[in-house]
Amino acid sequence: MKTTYREAVRKALHEALTRDGRAFLMGEDVGRYGGTYACSKGLLAEFGPDRVRDTPLAEGGFVGAGIGAALGGMRPIVEIMTVNFSLLALDQIVNNAATIRHMSGGQFSVPLVIRMATGAGRQLAAQHSHSLECWYAHIPGIRVVAPATIEDARGMLWTALQDPDPVIIFEHATLYNLEGDLADDAGAVAIDRAAVRRPGRDVTLIAYSANVHKAMEAAEALEADGISAEVIDLRSLRPLDDETILNSIRRTHRAVVVDEAWRTGSLAAEVSARIMDGAFYELDAPVARVCSAEVPIPYPRHLEEAATPQPGTIAAAAKILVTGHG
Amino acid sequence: MADFRMPSLGADMDAGMLVAWLKRPGDPIARGDIVAVVETQKGAIEIESFQSGTLRDICVEPGQKVPVGTVLAHIDGPEAAEPTMLPAAPSPPTVPPRAPAPAALPTTAPREERGARGRISPLARRRATELGLDPAALRGSGFDGAVTRADVERAAKERPRGPVAAGSEIRRAIAAAMSRSKREIPHYYLSATLDASACLDWLERENAKRPVAARLLYVVPILKAVALALHAVPELNGTYSEGLFRPSSDVHLGMAIALRGGGLIAPALHHADRCDLDGLMRALGDLVRRARTGGLKSSELSDPTVTVTNLGEGIVDAVYPVIYPPQVAMIGLGSVMKRPWIVDDAIVPRRLIQVSVAADHRVSDGHRAARFLETLGQFLAEPDKL
Numbered sequence: 001m002k003t004t005y006r007e008a009v010r011k012a013l014h015e016a017l018t019r020d021g022r023a024f025l026m027g028e029d030v031g032r033y034g035g036t037y038a039c040s041k042g043l044l045a046e047f048g049p050d051r052v053r054d055t056p057l058a059e060g061g062f063v064g065a066g067i068g069a070a071l072g073g074m075r076p077i078v079e080i081m082t083v084n085f086s087l088l089a090l091d092q093i094v095n096n097a098a099t100i101r102h103m104s105g106g107q108f109s110v111p112l113v114i115r116m117a118t119g120a121g122r123q124l125a126a127q128h129s130h131s132l133e134c135w136y137a138h139i140p141g142i143r144v145v146a147p148a149t150i151e152d153a154r155g156m157l158w159t160a161l162q163d164p165d166p167v168i169i170f171e172h173a174t175l176y177n178l179e180g181d182l183a184d185d186a187g188a189v190a191i192d193r194a195a196v197r198r199p200g201r202d203v204t205l206i207a208y209s210a211n212v213h214k215a216m217e218a219a220e221a222l223e224a225d226g227i228s229a230e231v232i233d234l235r236s237l238r239p240l241d242d243e244t245i246l247n248s249i250r251r252t253h254r255a256v257v258v259d260e261a262w263r264t265g266s267l268a269a270e271v272s273a274r275i276m277d278g279a280f281y282e283l284d285a286p287v288a289r290v291c292s293a294e295v296p297i298p299y300p301r302h303l304e305e306a307a308t309p310q311p312g313t314i315a316a317a318a319k320i321l322v323t324g325h326g
Numbered sequence: 327m328a329d330f331r332m333p334s335l336g337a338d339m340d341a342g343m344l345v346a347w348l349k350r351p352g353d354p355i356a357r358g359d360i361v362a363v364v365e366t367q368k369g370a371i372e373i374e375s376f377q378s379g380t381l382r383d384i385c386v387e388p389g390q391k392v393p394v395g396t397v398l399a400h401i402d403g404p405e406a407a408e409p410t411m412l413p414a415a416p417s418p419p420t421v422p423p424r425a426p427a428p429a430a431l432p433t434t435a436p437r438e439e440r441g442a443r444g445r446i447s448p449l450a451r452r453r454a455t456e457l458g459l460d461p462a463a464l465r466g467s468g469f470d471g472a473v474t475r476a477d478v479e480r481a482a483k484e485r486p487r488g489p490v491a492a493g494s495e496i497r498r499a500i501a502a503a504m505s506r507s508k509r510e511i512p513h514y515y516l517s518a519t520l521d522a523s524a525c526l527d528w529l530e531r532e533n534a535k536r537p538v539a540a541r542l543l544y545v546v547p548i549l550k551a552v553a554l555a556l557h558a559v560p561e562l563n564g565t566y567s568e569g570l571f572r573p574s575s576d577v578h579l580g581m582a583i584a585l586r587g588g589g590l591i592a593p594a595l596h597h598a599d600r601c602d603l604d605g606l607m608r609a610l611g612d613l614v615r616r617a618r619t620g621g622l623k624s625s626e627l628s629d630p631t632v633t634v635t636n637l638g639e640g641i642v643d644a645v646y647p648v649i650y651p652p653q654v655a656m657i658g659l660g661s662v663m664k665r666p667w668i669v670d671d672a673i674v675p676r677r678l679i680q681v682s683v684a685a686d687h688r689v690s691d692g693h694r695a696a697r698f699l700e701t702l703g704q705f706l707a708e709p710d711k712l
Binding site: 253280281282283284285286320321324 | 448
């Protein structure tokens with residue numbers, strides 16, 4: 001069945017609201033407007049205002065309400081318009097959602113799912129375009145996933161809802177229009193393992209979310225140069241699936257980590273360090289990173305593209321590792 | 327049974343990586359044998375055993391990094407355990423006790439050891455260990471010029487078949503030079519046991535007066551004596567080519583230096599006859615350091631007029647050297663041995679050294695080399711004249 005990433009997210013929400021009476025959706029513009037990215041279109045009409053709730057522009061408030069509802073036995077799905085805005089709810093997420101199981105000695109859990117958009121590429125300028133996934137991936141007590149494919153957009157939400165602890169789902173804003181096939185019977189998917197999206201021999205390109213597609217493009221370009229690139233989609237940003245990463249390095253002996261966040265203190269840095277820890281003696285070249293320029297993401301399209309990883313820069317980084325020259 | 331442990335090779339070392347075992351369980355081990363190679367911040371270090379016996383079992387596999395003091399293996403032995411392990415002294419030359427690179431390779435030879443910590447990918451280093459290659463001797467094609475796995479595997483394929491030891495390039499160079507020597511040069515050999523006691527006693531008195539850093543190695547006055555004695559027999563000092571001997575008025579002593587990756591090189595100590603002992607000591611230290619880390623000058627490789635090989639403080643009585651063409655002689659210094667010796671009809675303990683000469687019979691005859699040994703003995707007896 002031909003569909004879009006947006007439609008897959010909507011189907012996943014629909015399934016959650018249908019299958020679990022404790023589930024409800026809450027966030028800015030999720031009801032009447034149908035969602036900032038139109039992921040919840042029609043759900044208000046179908047499920048009513050108790051289960052599809054528009055909130056004020058108050059992230060700290062409605063995320064906190066979500067935590068309370070989860071503690072009370074509900075299965076809230078909270079949507080935050082972009083990761084930049086989630087910083088207003090950082091206290092609730094980091095100090096409450098992530099810690100309550102620990103601080104209550106296991107008496108309480110917070111089965112909360114937070115969805116948020118992330119990333120650049122839509123000319124939304126510096127306050128709507130950043131990639132702060134690694135800030136959340138830093139925090140013990142929460143699980144962080146990033147569906148890059150239509151199948152994962154369709155299947156990760158249900159699995160996340162079954163988790164007794166908070167799960168954050170990052171949806172890259174450029175992915176909603178992604179078109180592709182989805183099996184008619186597509187449903188829940190496992191969320192704890194990375195996936196090899198393309199096998200290769202010479203270098204591993206490690207990416208997540210929208211950059212997986214850029215890495216796939218880079219891999220095709222590299223193939224034309226006679227370089228066989230493997231592409232790994234991390235899928236889970238916390239915990240990281242070391243095994244899939246290290247097994248790939250044991251085959252290709254080289255790695256380029258692609259991350260739309262800034263290089264300093266990035267997930268790319270963490271992945272690189274884990275490769276060094278676990279596969280140093282397998283490496284035939286230093287681990288390379290392709291990250292965003294360390295500037296606020298610019299508004300003009302050409303600058304936005306120049307500031308973020310692109311298939312060309314990924315392929316160039318891989319080529320120099322494999323051939324020793326650009 | 328004794329524990330063979332990860333040694334501390336300096337106060338700043340807290341761990342080391344085991345690179346290779348040179349012995350297997352069941353192998354007999356003699357005190358002083360190199361048992362394993364350990365990678366430290368200072369490079370690869372060969373670890374010798376201070377225990378004789380049999381290697382019972384290995385506790386740490388190659389590639390593992392372990393803290394100082396970790397038991398690496400157990401040695402079953404008849405001797406009482408002596409658990410201290412020290413890094414081996416620079417390994418003495420094994421095969422033909424003499425041989426630098428041939429004339430064709432002089433400028434590239436010293437670079438081969440420069441990569442002791444050069445750009446070698448971790449994978450390439452591991453593969454090289456597995457394949458018995460010295461990765462530092464390879465040209466890197468990878469990122470930043472690093473030696474990669476592909477470079478190592480290509481070199482392994484190109485390596486000539488047969489029991490060729492590690493250190494490929496330099497090994498081939500030695501093979502070429504030594505084959506030529508034995509093919510072309512009619513060698514004759516003489517040796518004499520010389521009493522070095524006066525020289526060594528003098529040296530010890532002299533060293534006692536000096537700060538540690540300024541002390542002289544025992545070989546330094548002997549080298550000076552060799553250089554001076556060569557003046558008495560010019561037929562041993564020079565080069566022979568196209569049927570013609572060209573004596574040299576200068577004495578540039580080629581010093582056979584064992585390289586860590588295997589093989590030897592014999593760069594010149596220029597004007598050894600004219601240096602004072604301190605100058606000779608400095609020049610020797612500098613030469614050995616540069617020979618092992620890279621940075622020899624091509625003149626040092628092409629200038630030697632005669633070569634000295636010194637087997638140092640071991641158990642070797644005498645060396646029978648192979649001349650390095652186009653030179654016409656090579657002088658071998660055996661180990662210093664304390665032995666009973668007759669002086670004025672009394673048996674007294676003396677420190678002796680057996681000095682040998684291999685010389686080219688096209689240029690000189692035995693009695694001339696004998697004259698050299700006699701003169702050397704006289705210089706050793708009067709060390710204050712050196």
